[in-house]
Every structure is written in C-alpha cells, then in structure tokens.
Amino acid sequence: MDTRRNFLQKMAVSAVVLPFLPLSGFSSVRKDPVPEGPLLRVAILGLGGYGGRVAEAMQSCKRARLVGLVSGTPEKLSTWGTRYNIPEKNRYNYENFDRIKDNPDIDVVYVITPNSLHHDHVIRAAKAGKHVISEKPMSLNAQMGQEMVDACKKAGVKLLVGYRMHFEPRTLEVVRMRKNGEFGKIMFFQGQCGFKIGDPTQWRLKKDMAGGGSLMDIGIYAINGARYMTGEDPVWVTAQETKTDPVKFREGVDETIQFQLGFPGGAVASCLSTYNMNNLDRFYLDGQKGFAEMQPSTGYGPIKGRTHKGELTQPVVTHQTAQMDAMAGIILHGEKPEVPVDGEEAVKDLKIIDAIYRACRTGQRQELKL
Incomplete structure (x- = not known):
C-alpha cells in the first residue's frame, strides 16, 4: 500500500x-x-x-x-x-x-x-x-x-x-457511474486499507502526535471512500479492535480495527484499517445492477480497477498535481468539485472516527448524525 x-x-x-x-x-x-x-x-x-x-x-x-x-x-x-x-x-x-x-x-x-x-x-x-x-x-x-x-x-x-482521491480520474469515473445509476441500488461497500508499519519510534505511533494509530492514518481512506463510493453518509457504526503487539502499539494507538457502517438507503459497509498487514489497498462497491473494484484504490498510483462494464482506462495522473490545480479553481474561482473537499467534509470523517473509537471501547453500536 x-x-x-x-x-x-x-x-x-x-x-x-x-x-x-x-x-x-x-x-x-x-x-x-x-x-x-x-x-x-x-x-x-x-x-x-x-x-x-x-x-x-x-x-x-x-x-x-x-x-x-x-x-x-x-x-x-x-x-x-x-x-x-x-x-x-x-x-x-x-x-x-x-x-x-x-x-x-x-x-x-x-x-x-x-x-x-x-x-x-x-x-x-x-x-x-x-x-x-x-x-x-x-x-x-x-x-x-x-x-x-x-x-x-x-x-x-x-x-x-x-x-487527493477526490480528483483522481478513475475514482471519479466510478463516482460518475454511481451517480448515473449504472450500478443500480447500492447494497455493499468494502474498504481494506493497511500496511505493516516500521520504525516504532515514529510520530505516527505516538498518541499525542497522531491522535490514534492506523485508523487516523490509513483507515480514513476507507471511511471517506465509503461515503463517496456509496454517495451517502452513514447513520450508524460498529467496530472491533485487535492488538497483537501492545509494546509497539501502546495504549491509544490502534493496530487493527474492523468497522461496519450502515447507510440510510440500506447499504452496509465492511472496512478494515491496519498497521500490521501488507497488500491491503482495495475498494469494492456492489449494486443491484453492477459492481466496481479498485486495487490499488488509494495509493499514489496508478490506480487500477474494473467495473461490470470493463477495465477503468481513464488517464493516469500525479494525484497532487491534479489536486492542487483543482483546488486553485475552488479557491480562486469558486469551482465546485465532484466530491467535496471542504472543512465540513473533514469534520464528518472525524465524527465517524470518534464514533469508531467509542464503539471499540464500549462494544456498542454508535448512532451517527453527520
């Protein structure tokens, strides 16, 4: 990844x-x-x-x-x-x-x-x-x-x-197909995001600097991806944490979290965030009329994927170049991106992250109002 x-x-x-x-x-x-x-x-x-x-x-x-x-x-x-x-x-x-x-x-x-x-x-x-x-x-x-x-x-x-994924052409093609109803009613999303982290002294493994562990770092891709792939904001979340190395992953620094999201239209999502497994960079979207699979789904590129209509063949771009040019249009000209990138969008992801951590602590389903 x-x-x-x-x-x-x-x-x-x-x-x-x-x-x-x-x-x-x-x-x-x-x-x-x-x-x-x-x-x-x-x-x-x-x-x-x-x-x-x-x-x-x-x-x-x-x-x-x-x-x-x-x-x-x-x-x-x-x-x-x-x-x-x-x-x-x-x-x-x-x-x-x-x-x-x-x-x-x-x-x-x-x-x-x-x-x-x-x-x-x-x-x-x-x-x-x-x-x-x-x-x-x-x-x-x-x-x-x-x-x-x-x-x-x-x-x-x-x-x-x-x-940056909000400006990536193959991601945007899947979003376009979903908006056009080409997948039909969305039923299921799966997001798998993770890698085996190295240096145990780095800031990403310090709660006071990172705010958590894998969820704050890599899991946010699955959280945000679940929202733009389904086109809805979740209304509930459940979650479970697994920790095999409490020395490397100290209190408040999550190693692996599995979480599930429920959406108002009836779709559900099953996601995984981890710092202890490689080869996890996959999104899967399933609808009543078709599907989209992306692997790698959020890496620097090239993003690869297919749908029930065939391979995704949109241009390969440098994500940060596309992002900054698009953001210039947003800031200077008030242009509207296909998928929002404003602060309110980010607060929604943070509310979901907060709820996932609560679900891990309590073992109880958390209701969401985004």
Missing part, C-alpha cells in the same frame, strides 16, 4: 535527508507550464516527506505555484528555498510564521505536519488572512475540526483538506 503515510514510513530517512542532497541530484527544475488564468500562490508548512512530494508535483501545475515555505529547520528552508527559487522574504519558521499576514505574495498555506499540529497551524494561517489546505485527518477529533472550520469562517478564508 503506497499511501502518503506508507510512503513516509518507507522513506523515513528521506524526510530528513532529502532536503540536504546536492541540488544537482534533483530533477525538479521548474517546468513553467503555461498558466491558465490567475495562479494560486501556495506556501507549504511542514517540509517533510509528503511536503516534498507535493512540492515536486506542483512543478507541473498549470493553476498553482509554490511560492513560500514554513519549517522549523533552517537548513531545510535554505535548501528548499534554493531548489524552488523561493525568496528569503517568503521563508518562515514556526515562530515568525504569523508575519505571513503581511505578505501579499501568498494566497494559501498548505499544512503538512503531524496530526496534532494541524489545529494550531490552520487557525494561525486563518488569522493571518490566508486560505488554508490541511492534510488529513484534519485534526485529532471532531470538536477540534469544527473549531478549525469556525476559525476559517470567522476570518473569511476557505478551508480545504488534502483529499
């Missing part, structure tokens, strides 16, 4: 080493694609492994451009600044980050830090008058997520979340 965090897990060293490699080792010279109207000017906050992936992908964007950097590591600011031609005045650390409010060169801040930091960083960016993109999960729980939504509304800025 090559999701964002799996990539980070496998490339743990790169989050530290990558920014310090000789510039000649990079193939990241700006390609300067022909702009399509106004450019969304983006500052990345958090220069780790995934921040690097986003920065690289943005070199091919037609509607968005990387213009700013925020990091607590001076060496990264220097190396990345040189690499991406970011002027000194557009480079910030976490202490002086609030001064970004006086910088007219930057439209939006993309927060790509550990989960526990999203809340503070998003609210600070909003108070500085900048639009915000937050990586997912948007925060540690639904209450904190709602505070982020409220802060952005109060500041009059947009809050989007890095749901």
Whole structure:
C-alpha cells in the first residue's frame, strides 16, 4: 500500500535527508507550464516527506505555484528555498510564521505536519488572512475540526483538506457511474486499507502526535471512500479492535480495527484499517445492477480497477498535481468539485472516527448524525 503515510514510513530517512542532497541530484527544475488564468500562490508548512512530494508535483501545475515555505529547520528552508527559487522574504519558521499576514505574495498555506499540529497551524494561517489546505485527518477529533472550520469562517478564508482521491480520474469515473445509476441500488461497500508499519519510534505511533494509530492514518481512506463510493453518509457504526503487539502499539494507538457502517438507503459497509498487514489497498462497491473494484484504490498510483462494464482506462495522473490545480479553481474561482473537499467534509470523517473509537471501547453500536 503506497499511501502518503506508507510512503513516509518507507522513506523515513528521506524526510530528513532529502532536503540536504546536492541540488544537482534533483530533477525538479521548474517546468513553467503555461498558466491558465490567475495562479494560486501556495506556501507549504511542514517540509517533510509528503511536503516534498507535493512540492515536486506542483512543478507541473498549470493553476498553482509554490511560492513560500514554513519549517522549523533552517537548513531545510535554505535548501528548499534554493531548489524552488523561493525568496528569503517568503521563508518562515514556526515562530515568525504569523508575519505571513503581511505578505501579499501568498494566497494559501498548505499544512503538512503531524496530526496534532494541524489545529494550531490552520487557525494561525486563518488569522493571518490566508486560505488554508490541511492534510488529513484534519485534526485529532471532531470538536477540534469544527473549531478549525469556525476559525476559517470567522476570518473569511476557505478551508480545504488534502483529499487527493477526490480528483483522481478513475475514482471519479466510478463516482460518475454511481451517480448515473449504472450500478443500480447500492447494497455493499468494502474498504481494506493497511500496511505493516516500521520504525516504532515514529510520530505516527505516538498518541499525542497522531491522535490514534492506523485508523487516523490509513483507515480514513476507507471511511471517506465509503461515503463517496456509496454517495451517502452513514447513520450508524460498529467496530472491533485487535492488538497483537501492545509494546509497539501502546495504549491509544490502534493496530487493527474492523468497522461496519450502515447507510440510510440500506447499504452496509465492511472496512478494515491496519498497521500490521501488507497488500491491503482495495475498494469494492456492489449494486443491484453492477459492481466496481479498485486495487490499488488509494495509493499514489496508478490506480487500477474494473467495473461490470470493463477495465477503468481513464488517464493516469500525479494525484497532487491534479489536486492542487483543482483546488486553485475552488479557491480562486469558486469551482465546485465532484466530491467535496471542504472543512465540513473533514469534520464528518472525524465524527465517524470518534464514533469508531467509542464503539471499540464500549462494544456498542454508535448512532451517527453527520
């Protein structure tokens, strides 16, 4: 499974080493694609492994451009600044980050830090008058997520979340077919998301930084996928946790969770999130007239899949390039994505996550009102 965090897990060293490699080792010279109207000017906050992936992908964007950097590591600011031609005045650390409010060169801040930091960083960016993109999960729980939504509304800025799959062509084809009734009445969804996590000292295995374990990291793909694949929000959830290594997966850090969702139209979902099994990256949607199967379903690509009508053959894209170009349209022109990516969408996922953890603790079905 090559999701964002799996990539980070496998490339743990790169989050530290990558920014310090000789510039000649990079193939990241700006390609300067022909702009399509106004450019969304983006500052990345958090220069780790995934921040690097986003920065690289943005070199091919037609509607968005990387213009700013925020990091607590001076060496990264220097190396990345040189690499991406970011002027000194557009480079910030976490202490002086609030001064970004006086910088007219930057439209939006993309927060790509550990989960526990999203809340503070998003609210600070909003108070500085900048639009915000937050990586997912948007925060540690639904209450904190709602505070982020409220802060952005109060500041009059947009809050989007890095749901890259919402812009992936083969995923969108399945969504289109479902909306057009080509699967008939939706009956069942299955989402399997997981990988065997490595370094036991990483932040993803620390509750105070991650907010949980596999569910917060990889399980959110199945949660969100269940919603956009069925086209409904669930009304109840049940869940069971399995832990085989309590040393690696300490209290509050889930190893494996199975959860079930019920939808108002009668469909049910059976999902699995794990940090202890590889080869799990599969969505399956079943309707009365047909089906869709995607494997891999949420990795960096290429996404592969088939339906009862045959193989999915839509173009293969770099997810982060497509995401950032689409988000430029949302922020600059008020365009509406096929699948929402706003803060309210993320709060719904956080409410489901909260309910799954409650179900694991109590053994009882949890009713949902999203």
